[in-house]
Amino acid sequence: EDKVVQSPLSLVVHEGDTVTLNCSYEVTNFRSLLWYKQEKKAPTFLFMLTSSGIEKKSGRLSSILDKKELFSILNITATQTGDSAVYLCAVEPRGSTLGRLYFGRGTQLTVWP
Amino acid sequence: ETGVTQTPRHLVMGMTNKKSLKCEQHLGHNAMYWYKQSAKKPLELMFVYSLEERVENNSVPSRFSPECPNSSHLFLHLHTLQPEDSALYLCASSPQVGRDTQYFGPGTRLTVL
DSSP: OOSEEEEOSEEEEETTOOEEEEEEEOOSSEEEEEEEEESSSSEEEEEEEOSTTOOEEETTEEEEEETTTTEEEEEEOSOOGGGOEEEEEEEEETTOSSOOOEEOOOEEEEEEO | OOSEEEEOSEEEEOTTOEEEEEEEEOSOOSEEEEEEEOTTSOOEEEEEEETTEEEEEOSOOTTEEEEEEETTEEEEEEESOOGGGOEEEEEEEESBTTBSOOEEOOOEEEEEO
16 A cells, blocks of 8 residues: 555646646654656655745745645646656655655656647 | 766666676765666665665565675676566665665666566
């Protein structure tokens, strides 16, 4: 059973649109939630979130965590074709000495010109 | 440019072949990981090494054999694989096990015939 659930599984938008990607999780003793962008192969780190309500921003991307409701969102404003990728959410339990990250299945984002 | 490199980038092998995947990190990290990414499935953690010692084998079949000769290099030796082992194999590293962000290499796309 998946511990990290992402939605939607796929999303098609036009350039300039704003998108919101969702990640909900069920992990004992939460430590952090991470967002990655995977274009062709290697996931690229975007954000690490550890505290509720504090928005992390990087250009047109932003993310926020709600530890009470156990979810995070990733927003992308003014989307561009270069934003097309799979966006992965991963959760790390606190006290993990094993480097374990639980990944979601990802959201496939396609941005059309 | 990623600080984690993997070779080869693509590999096609028969079920009776023996091959090895190589990962090298130039980030001075102490922890390295092997992940498997199959189509339509979340990333799966296979092995974790900390300072060249294996700290987790996530119930991976013995036809996958890891080797970590030093903290900068990680190998995955493959022997008598099955077609269902075809996947993208990703290497990652982090400063310490179970802490901080993991940085991924570009992956090796493996096809088992």
